[in-house]
Amino acid sequence: MRLRYIIPAFLFLILGAGFVYALVAIQSGKKDPSAVPSALIGKPAPEFSLPAPEGFPHGLSAADLKGKVTILNVFASWCPPCHVEHPLLLALAKEAKEGGFQLVGLNWKDKDEKLAAWFKQAGNPFSRIGADRSGRVGIDWGVYGAPETYVLDRDGKIVYRFAGPLTKELLRDEIRPLVAKLKK
């Protein structure tokens, strides 16, 4: 007889626990319900070849993504979160040589002179920058906003994508360990 009351109460508890878990995960930033999973995970980087923005030495093409573990950052001077994550990228750039990976940038739908002005003042973390002025290459990558960060293995295969500004925690918990793993 008691079972009549216990079973619904139990089911409700399970449901409630699920809700609490989801709320906590969203609030702590572990889970983002609006995050779009990348369709390109496990696939080779799309074929592309972009010139460097005016005033920068090296452009970016798919061939440049092979032979080394790569962190590719999609960014633009008009994007405020990109400015927020910029110091982290500068710090990451310092680790690149020793860490055996390269940090490259895809300058998405930007104006060359605005980018040049920003980096002249803030510093350039990227060893190569591709100027995707129309945003077409970004579409091939499945970019839906800036910033986005991709990690590729030595064969130029896309392993990881994060949409949104990088954080210290994300670098510590996900990106650095992943790069270390891919380097082996």
Next chain:
Amino acid sequence: MRALLELVIPTEASRPCGSRSGGIALQRRTPAAPPGTMRHAIPPLRGAKARRYGRDDGVVGWRVVLAVLLALLALPAQAAIAPDEILADPALEARARGITKQLRCLVCQNQSIDDSNAPLARDLRLLVRERLKGGDSDGAALAFVVARYGDFVLLRPPLKATTWLLWFGPALLLIAAGLFLWLRAGRKSVVSVGPAPLDEEERNRLAALIGEKPPRNGGSP
């Protein structure tokens, strides 16, 4: 209807995600006006003129209200598509519209790229049109976008192993609930057979209470 209502159309910049169709807000402006000095959207009319226009002394007539409401009805029919995006070939354009209505704007996520004003939505609209002009079938153009952005861009999720629960879950739930209720109802009808008939002692007691002689053996209650 004396309250002064003002249609406020938010500026483009304040809602990069919005469509041109949505985002109409009705704003009450009465708090700004001191009490007693009611302001009018349309100057009040009196006398013959007022009768001719079907309104009187500052009351916004039902015709005006109706006209505004009907005008609002027409708004959702507009899309965010800009004139320069439209293809010269109407058949091709119609196909493009059909496709872009099925594609989710990844910036806004609850709008199709046909409805969305986000720059990326515009890029994707142009891309779809380019693919169609290049000779792609509708399916190929859709597949081109899905290959880059995944199934998430499809407003109508595809039927595949991972989405079976999504597609058939509600029906399964309905069937399960129906089954549960049916089983419960079935069990109840077995259990509840009405009150048990009185036994000998109870019948005698009842008879005594209502002042009658106890019925003879076997009398039904």
